[in-house]
Amino acid sequence: xxxxxxxxxxxxxxxxxxxxxxxxxxxxxxxxxxxxxxxxxxxxxxxxxxxxxxxxxxxxxxxxxxxxxxxxxxxxxxxxxxxxxxxxxxxxxxxxxxxxxxxxxxxxxxxxxxxxxxxxxxxxxxxxxxxxxxxxxxxxxxxxxxxxxxxxxxxxxxxxxxxxxxxxxxxxxxxxxxxxxxxxxxxxxxxxxxxxxxxxxxxxxxxxxxxxxxxxxxxxxxxxxxxxxxxxxxxxxxxxxxxxxxxxxxxxxxxxxxxxxxxxxxxxxxxxxxxxxxxxxxxxxxxxxxxxxxxxxxxxxxxxxxxxxxxxxxxxxxxxxxxxxxxxxxxxxxxxxxxxxxxxxxxxxxxxxxxxxxxxxxxxxx
Amino acid sequence: xxxxxxxxxxxxxxxxxxxxxxxxxxxxxxxxxxxxxxxxxxxxxxxxxxxxxxxxxxxxxxxxxxxxxxxxxxxxxxxxxxxxxxxxxxxxxxxxxxxxxxxxxxxxxxxxxxxxxxxxxxxxxxxxxxxxxxxxxxxxxxxxxxxxxxxxxxxxxxxxxxxxxxxxxxxxxxxxxxxxxxxxxxxxxxxxxxxxxxxxxxxxxxxxxxxxxxxxxxxxxxxxxxxxxxxxxxxxxxxxxxxxxxxxxxxxxxxxxxxxxxxxxxxxxxxxxxxxxxxxxxxxxxxxxxxxxx
Numbered sequence: 187x188x189x190x191x192x193x194x195x196x197x198x199x200x201x202x203x204x205x206x207x208x209x210x211x212x213x214x215x216x217x218x219x220x221x222x223x224x225x226x227x228x229x230x231x232x233x234x235x236x237x238x239x240x241x242x243x244x245x246x247x248x249x250x251x252x253x254x255x256x257x258x259x260x261x262x263x264x265x266x267x268x269x270x271x272x273x274x275x276x277x278x279x280x281x282x283x284x285x286x287x288x289x290x291x292x293x294x295x296x297x298x299x300x301x302x303x304x305x306x307x308x309x310x311x312x313x314x315x316x317x318x319x320x321x322x323x324x325x326x327x328x329x330x331x332x333x334x335x336x337x338x339x340x341x342x343x344x345x346x347x348x349x350x351x352x353x354x355x356x357x358x359x360x361x362x363x364x365x366x367x368x369x370x371x372x373x374x375x376x377x378x379x380x381x382x383x384x385x386x387x388x389x390x391x392x393x394x395x396x397x398x399x400x401x402x403x404x405x406x407x408x409x410x411x412x413x414x415x416x417x418x419x420x421x422x423x424x425x426x427x428x429x430x431x432x433x434x435x436x437x438x439x440x441x442x443x444x445x446x447x448x449x450x451x452x453x454x455x456x457x458x459x460x461x462x463x464x465x466x467x468x469x470x471x472x473x474x475x476x477x478x479x480x481x482x483x484x485x486x487x488x489x490x491x492x493x494x495x496x497x498x499x500x501x502x503x504x505x506x507x508x509x510x511x512x513x514x515x516x517x518x519x520x521x522x523x524x525x526x527x528x529x530x531x532x533x534x535x536x537x538x539x540x541x542x543x544x545x546x547x548x549x550x551x552x
Numbered sequence: 553x554x555x556x557x558x559x560x561x562x563x564x565x566x567x568x569x570x571x572x573x574x575x576x577x578x579x580x581x582x583x584x585x586x587x588x589x590x591x592x593x594x595x596x597x598x599x600x601x602x603x604x605x606x607x608x609x610x611x612x613x614x615x616x617x618x619x620x621x622x623x624x625x626x627x628x629x630x631x632x633x634x635x636x637x638x639x640x641x642x643x644x645x646x647x648x649x650x651x652x653x654x655x656x657x658x659x660x661x662x663x664x665x666x667x668x669x670x671x672x673x674x675x676x677x678x679x680x681x682x683x684x685x686x687x688x689x690x691x692x693x694x695x696x697x698x699x700x701x702x703x704x705x706x707x708x709x710x711x712x713x714x715x716x717x718x719x720x721x722x723x724x725x726x727x728x729x730x731x732x733x734x735x736x737x738x739x740x741x742x743x744x745x746x747x748x749x750x751x752x753x754x755x756x757x758x759x760x761x762x763x764x765x766x767x768x769x770x771x772x773x774x775x776x777x778x779x780x781x782x783x784x785x786x787x788x789x790x791x792x793x794x795x796x797x798x799x800x801x802x803x804x805x806x807x808x809x810x811x812x813x814x815x816x817x818x819x820x821x822x823x824x825x826x827x828x829x830x831x832x833x834x835x836x837x838x839x840x841x842x843x844x845x846x
Contacts (some may be wrong), residue, residue: 188579219574265651319827323644323834326587326785330777332829337774342820346813462651469648510663517659522651527645 190539193546205398209466224383228378237375239491240250241447245384246483248440250467251389251476257465258396259476260429261409262320263329266336267437267464269316270309272456273339275445276348277305281357282365284351295366298446305442306435312339313434314427321423322337324412336458356454365446372446385443389436394434394476405429409474459516466523472533481506481534489522490515556687559807560800565693567799568700572756573772574779574791575707578750581726582786583744586635587643590650591752592773593657598623598753599760599769602673612676616757619749623753627746635745636738654773662767669766676761696758703754704792709793711788716743724786771819775802778826784839793837798822 193212198204208214228240247272256262281301291297316335318476320328365372367376372378379451396402407415416422445451463486471482501508526533573595580588598619605615633654638646677692711717722730723740731737752773757771779798783790806818835841 242634251691263647278676319831323830326593327781327830327834328649329587329647329826330781331830333774333777334823337820337823338827344818346816398623452742459655465648469644471656473644513662515659517656517663520652520655520657520659524634524656527641527649527652529632531641 189544191546194548197229207394220372229379234375237363237379238485241375241378241382243244244379244386245440245444245447245486246464246467246487247386248389248443249437250435250464250471250479251393252440253464254468254473254476254479255393255396255405255433255436256429258468258478259402259409260405260426261412262317262426262429263325263465264332264433265329266316266332266334266339266458267433268456268458268461269336269339270313270437270443270454271436271441271460272344273312273434274305274309274441275451275456276344276358276441277308277358277438278302278442279352279451280348280351281305282360283358293354294443295368295370298365298372299367302439302442306438309441310431310434313430313437317427317430317434317547320426320430326471333458336461340453340456340458344456349453356472357450359450360445360448366518375407378447381446382443385439389439390476390480393432401425401428404458420469431523432546463519466519467534469535470526472535475533475535476536477538478533483535486519488524555807557687558590559803561687561689562693562804563800564796565689565697565799566803567796568697569755569758569795570705570772570775570779570799571792571795572700572703572751572758574776574783574795575704575788576751576755577776577780578783578786578788578791579751580719580748581780582788583720583739584635585646586637586638587647588650588748589647590654590657590771591776592749592771593661593754594623594749595756595759595772596765596767596770597626597657597756598749599756599765602753603670603760603765604665604756606672606676606696612672614670616754619753619757620750621779624746624761625659627749631745631750639741646659647817654770658665658767663738665696667767670760671764672761680688690762692762694806696761699758700753703751707751707817707831708788720744754817775822780827781826781834781836784836787836787838790836792839798825801825 192198193210194323196208196210203209204222208217216220229237230239249267252270253264253267256264256267278298278301281304282297284303285297286380287297291300300533316331319331352358362373363371367381370377372381377391378449397405404415404420407418407420408422408425412422441456444455448455467486469482469483471476471480494511497507497514554656572693575589576594577588577591578584593704598657601622602615602619605618606612610618617649628805634649635646638649677695679691681688681690682694711721717733719730720740720743721736722733722735727737730740743809753770759765759772763769775798780791781792781794782797802818802821806819809817809821
């Protein structure tokens with residue numbers, strides 16, 4: 187990956203400036219514009235369809251950040267991340283539905299926020315439990331272990347046992363007005379949007395800052411070569427497990443946020459293909475780049491929606507197409523991954539970086 | 553005791569089919585180093601093609617043969633279009649391309665054949681079970697096992713005695729040396745993929761004879777992974793023995809553990825076993841242990 191150059195004629199005179207997030211006035215302006223768009227323009231000008239799309243994108247970002255951390259920054263390939271999303275969602279739902287909350291906590295609307303925190307910790311612990319094997323195995327063997335995590339957690343423990351709690355059958359339906367933060371009941375797309383946006387920004391900021399701290403440098407060293415990282419004095423197992431824990435926590439947050447958008451959760455919301463989808467998202471966006479997670483999520487969700495919009499007019503001519511749309515989506519996703527891996531292995535974020543460099547270096551591009 | 557014997561025998565029979573599919577997997581890995589997660593869908597492709605020909609009224613063997621020829625062509629095409637360009641890329645890229653392929657195949661299969669369960673009508677193998685002493689075996693199981701064993705023997709002979717098989721073995725052992733001896737590595741990769749398609753197709757067809765065919769047969773492609781981990785990723789005998797062991801294990805768990813943990817123990821047992829096994833012996837029973845250097 188190339189580095190992003192500074193625009194022509196701008197030089198840093200202090201070390202602190204070199205580490206700043208927003209290094210030039212232009213970037214500062216750009217980011218503030220982005221925040222204004224996110225907080226004021228989208229929520230008040232988009233219709234409910236647009237908002238639900240945004241929520242889907244936010245959920246994909248939250249899920250994919252954990253995968254990006256594990257694969258892109260720590261080099262631990264995981265194909266079972268949906269399991270940790272499921273752990274988060276189910277922990278949160280169970281806490282809301284079954285836990286005997288004291289009355290004042292319900293009145294103040296603390297049940298859901300507390301359940302998000304507990305869900306994050308729970309998912310982190312499960313993630314570490316399955317990440318323990320990374321101490322001994324790596325590469326393809328680790329992939330198999332994380333796959334086993336998916337099958338054991340979702341297809342066995344959650345489907346067979348957790349779903350039986352409370353005698354609700356397969357799906358946990360979440361009654362309206364139980365999900366509230368403080369006095370606000372999360373019941374519309376707009377409120378979900380703000381909540382998801384909050385968590386996306388927090389998680390992205392946490393990951394971005396972790397990556398440039400001691401922990402993150404250790405992760406990157408492990409990703410690049412774990413034996414040399416060990417020789418340099420990095421406690422490889424400890425940092426791998428930290429990576430699994432943080433990724434699990436973010437996954438748990440994603441899962442427990444998503445239940446506010448669903449009327450009912452069931453194991454079918456967290457299939458193995460969703461884990462693969464998340465990995466596909468970061469591959470298309472770009473491995474090892476936080477921008478990449480976001481670009482990949484936006485790209486995948488929008489392309490799939492675009493495909494759907496394309497199918498609807500065609501359905502008049504060929505009505506079977508509408509029924510088979512799910513299959514077309516699957517095939518298109520598969521083909522997209524193959525094409526990206528073959529022709530664009532660095533992902534969308536690499537193109538973005540090249541674009542930025544082009545404008546930064548213009549007119550002297552050498 | 554009878555239950556135990558029955559379970560073991562059924563396990564061996566099913567294990568034969570697993571071994572057949574696992575053989576294809578091991579071949580691809582051995583020859584080209586690609587870790588293939590699209591095996592289940594490859595199984596389905598062969599099975600669906602042969603069931604289509606069979607329901608058109610062709611004799612079973614002819615239908616199977618035609619499906620194998622189509623599998624061969626598909627194998628070459630898949631290798632040429634998608635995987636040829638990825639030789640030497642990082643493991644994640646290669647795996648994700650096979651994942652992408654599996655999504656692509658699965659979507660296309662569902663688009664073409666739908667999601668309903670299809671059966672071989674009229675049944676290829678007679679329905680009356682065979683009694684051997686106290687043990688009762690379905691004829692479909694028995695014939696599938698026999699077919700699997702015959703094919704396995706054919707493959708082993710192919711690798712030991714034919715020119716192409718020897719070329720494939722040489723490439724698996726040392727690609728550079730094989731290239732310098734004038735073996736075309738690209739030909740070998742294509743051959744590995746088409747053989748994998750063939751063995752997966754036969755496995756799928758046999759399994760379709762037992763339970764009928766729908767999209768969930770693709771689960772077989774995931775069951776292959778515990779098999780190859782147990783046997784060692786690059787060992788052909790390992791795949792065969794591993795397949796039979798996993799078949800037995802699965803049936804034993806279904807028969808004995810199901811009463812304690814109701815639900816899908818049978819489906820989950822191979823993966824749980826694999827997760828534990830990996831911790832103790834990641835290279836499997838006969839796999840090559842790789843020593844890593846900086």
